[in-house]
Amino acid sequence: MINVIKKDNIVVLNISQSNATIPFCFEFEKECKASIDDFTKVLVITSEIENFAPYCHVDNQNDCIGLINTILSIKIPVIAAIELEAKSCGLELISACDIRICRKGSKFSLKQIYDGIPFRGVTQILPRLIGKGRALDMILTSREIDSIEAENIGLISYIDKDSAINKAMSIAESISENSAPIATKFVKEAIVNGVNMPIKQGILFESDLNIILHSTKDRSEGISSFIEGRPPKFKGE
Numbered sequence: 001m002i003n004v005i006k007k008d009n010i011v012v013l014n015i016s017q018s019n020a021t022i023p024f025c026f027e028f029e030k031e032c033k034a035s036i037d038d039f040t041k042v043l044v045i046t047s048e049i050e051n052f053a054p055y056c057h058v059d060n061q062n063d064c065i066g067l068i069n070t071i072l073s074i075k076i077p078v079i080a081a082i083e084l085e086a087k088s089c090g091l092e093l094i095s096a097c098d099i100r101i102c103r104k105g106s107k108f109s110l111k112q113i114y115d116g117i118p119f120r121g122v123t124q125i126l127p128r129l130i131g132k133g134r135a136l137d138m139i140l141t142s143r144e145i146d147s148i149e150a151e152n153i154g155l156i157s158y159i160d161k162d163s164a165i166n167k168a169m170s171i172a173e174s175i176s177e178n179s180a181p182i183a184t185k186f187v188k189e190a191i192v193n194g195v196n197m198p199i200k201q202g203i204l205f206e207s208d209l210n211i212i213l214h215s216t217k218d219r220s221e222g223i224s225s226f227i228e229g230r231p232p233k234f235k236g237e
Contacts, residue, residue, distance in 0.1 A: 026067075
């Protein structure tokens with residue numbers, strides 16, 4: 001079951017249990033698409049189950065790949081809050097998110113290779129997060145790493161000793177309250193797409209986005225609010 005919680009401009013998708021009659025990846029992808037609207041500034045994904053995401057059966061391979069691609073294509077920031085552990089399907093899911101936060105003591109591993117189960121994008125995503133050598137080590141050995149090592153290698157952005165979701169909400173609120181919506185989307189687009197370009201091409205891409213941003217009402221509001229010494233009131237226009 002996926003619980004959808006909306007707080008101002010933040011959407012939280014909480015995985016509470018797996019519905020045996022509906023493949024998880026299909027259900028979760030549907031909720032991702034349905035819960036985000038033009039007013040959503042940040043998506044937070046968290047879970048109450050031990051392994052973050054339920055086991056994905058090989059028969060649902062296409063649904064799982066579809067879910068990963070859907071998360072990767074979301075234009076707003078996506079934050080994963082891991083309270084317990086993220087292994088195999090769980091790790092694949094959090095790897096597609098932009099910022100990953102875990103509670104101290106969380107565990108991470110990829111066990112698929114021992115079971116001969118196909119991967120769902122993690123062989124491409126993980127090296128981009130932690131480097132080729134570390135990704136090969138995690139995938140080929142299936143070894144488990146703890147929260148400290150996960151942070152050291154770049155898999156995790158923050159560790160909170162008490163609550164990953166509280167830390168995630170604090171960051172989400174900071175993004176929602178202090179960032180212009182269009183600029184936030186453009187920053188994510190510039191980084192996600194630009195990192196795969198030669199640096200000069202990436203800078204040109206950033207410049208193109210900046211030119212588009214100049215024509216928005218939010219930019220004018222940002223300048224006006226600065227001159228007038230007041231908080232900006234961005235509308236995403």
